[in-house]
């Protein structure tokens with residue numbers, strides 16, 4: 479009986495909160511708000527906030543064309559693998575300070591899981607046999623490598639700071655990080671962590687492939703790259719994965735740097751988390767989208783490996799000397 | 802429940818794919834005007850898609866030159882159902898000022914079913930917007946017809962009726978030849 483009960487609880491976690499359903503609604507709303515804000519900044523009326531939902535449901539009803547040159551299994555499996563990985567990450571991220579699943583090295587698991595949607599897209603794109611996808615996936619790989627270095631530096635500096643306080647050297651457990659912040663106040667308030675927080679905010683639009691950093695999916699240039707051959711439901715799932723990724727990364731920022739502000743009631747915390755994520759999205763994704771033009775892939779790479787990495791490195795050095 | 806939601810969403814999220822089949826660029830500029838801040842078609846959910854596979858509405862402008870006709874038809878056949886075909890300007894409807902030229906193959910309706918034809922040289926952005934919104938209604942009708950056909954056991958929907966064989970480039974006679982005969 480106990481096994482049935484606990485497996486039902488886990489199923490609820492995966493399918494409803496904080497898994498699929500919660501991610502779906504939050505991701506779609508955040509993308510909708512992002513599109514509306516960008517439109518307002520360009521003096522347009524803009525689409526309704528529910529527009530991403532309409533797009534998703536419309537794509538579910540369209541015909542799915544599988545190109546003759548494609549590997550059918552890989553072509554159709556890739557989007558589902560990507561979505562599943564994206565939902566699993568959400569289970570590891572504490573809702574402000576209440577973790578759902580936890581272990582000793584959540585941060586490292588998240589680092590790997592964050593790669594899977596991008597890799598799935600590369601896999602599906604290369605299985606579609608389109609030259610546009612070929613160009614897109616080579617650019618996507620460069621984008622992943624570009625964002626990975628600053629992200630690792632940020633995670634290390636957080637792990638070192640919390641590890642120093644706990645006396646364990648490096649602490650990669652998000653539940654411990656949440657507990658540390660609940661006891662000592664948010665990491666954002668620590669002077670040595672501010673550069674890492676800024677670097678993380680600069681990494682978010684790159685990781686999600688948002689506007690100035692969307693060389694891999696340039697729709698006016700290479701027909702949305704890896705998605706060029708997709709249509710119907712698989713395309714909808716990719717769009718959903720992108721939407722959830724925006725929410726996941728902002729939620730990860732909240733968990734890493736703004737923990738310890740929660741009320742302890744999970745649903746209220748989820749609302750607060752969502753509100754903070756919306757604010758972060760508006761400032762660091764929509765605003766950047768509205769005022770910049772697309773970067774070339776080598777400019778993107780240089781930006782992340784010099785400027786952003788340097789900012790993250792400052793934090794790491796400070797943390798290493800115990801400040 | 803989901804079926805209704807999908808049918809409603811079909812009309813609310815039409816993505817456009819634009820094919821220029823030898824247009825003088827007048828119509829293309831007006832289409833861009835519809836999409837940019839002044840007329841902002843995105844408030845109805847319109848979005849320019851990069852690839853025909855993402856599109857719901859195919860927008861064709863230009864008098865269909867001999868070289869571009871087979872490519873236009875091929876691009877149209879890559880668009881997943883339900884889809885709508887909209888022509889902008891008088892060119893794809895009649896050939897307009899280019900009619901009689903040896904390389905002009907208009908009208909488009911000779912080769913595929915055209916759902917909405919927006920006349921004018923060039924049509925006003927308001928007219929284009931009106932035509933596109935009409936096309937979204939047709940999309941919804943097509944989705945309903947498709948569901949109906951599925952219920953009646955036709956697996957691929959009513960596609961077969963509207964689909965016409967795409968002629969290969971060499972099968973299409975040049976209009977110059979027709980004049981000679």
Ligand code: SF4
Pocket residue numbers: 824825826827828862863864889890891892897898921922923
């Ligand atoms: S209808 Fe007029 S403006 Fe449009 S492509 Fe033809 S000639 Fe140009």
